[in-house]
Amino acid sequence: MSHRNAPLSETGRLRLARCVVEAGWPLRRAAGRFQVSVSTASRWAGRYRERGEAGMADRSSRPLRSPRRTPTRTERRIVKVRVLRRWGPARIAGLLGLVASTVHRVLVRYGLARLTWLDRATGRVVRRYEHAGPGDLVHVDIKKPGNIPDGGGHKIHRRQAGGRNSSAHRDPTRTRKVHGRPNLGYSYLHNAVDDHSRLANTEILPDETKQTAAAFWTRAQAFFQAAGITVKRVPTDNSSCYRSHLWRDTLADAGITHKRTRPYRPQTNGKVERFNRTLLDEWAYAQPYTSETQRREALPPWLHTYNHHRGHTALGGQPPATRVPNLTGQYS
The missing domain is CATH 1.10.10 (Arc Repressor Mutant, subunit A)
Structure with a gap:
């Protein structure tokens, strides 16, 4: 052309x-x-x-001869290292004494998949999936960021002053597990993310016991039902709260199938794991909060923005609300 x-x-x-x-x-x-x-x-x-x-017709502009092209033997060594060790261009270049850009061109020429597309343990291309409708699969998980002391932690005042704030506002009911380091406790973020729409529900709760997890799911199910979503399956990891009879019975009474992921395979629950990272990057650590109360007050507005206004790359740049027509407040 x-x-x-x-x-x-x-x-x-x-x-x-x-x-x-x-x-x-x-x-x-x-x-x-x-x-x-x-x-x-x-x-x-x-x-x-x-x-x-x-x-x-147009002819190819490729030269008939390329005397300075990387030798075939070197290309084979590059491909062998990539397949066996699953290294990136920079590490392969360091091992073979080449330039990283040269290694990258060879990998592209041979059509080798990017490392982000591979399962590092097996070297297989990650098989991505998305269920056809909202509620077919809702991922559930817990994330535990540390609490912020009053006056701010080390992200504002650096280690010395932040440590003094932590010591002054340490929870007296919690012992110090590490010498010289106060135990402020954690914020237990219980998260539920719909597989199809990426609609998310998050609550900050005091622990991760089976009673707390079951109560969270009851409220999360009500949240999805208010949006017109009927939950059918819920995958979780193998935490003790998700292996309890109370959790099993709570889901069974609602007619929901519970699935547990294989040990050491967080990719199976990947959508909520990716939501956890977004939650930390864009809310928990997005700014230097001066207290835990200030950070918690910022969660509901952020969650509304995530569900209604923030574009999602997996949805073609559209927010989750665009895939849930019955979601209340969609146009607010």
């Missing part, structure tokens, strides 16, 4: 060549008529004499 600034299309080249070869026009006259140089007119006329209409 011709580039955007090409003076002639394939049809124009054919007309020029026929004027020169068949009608006997001088090259200068044909060049002036089609507003190209004499050398261009000569080139297309010559190709028409050699190959006819087929000679008017």
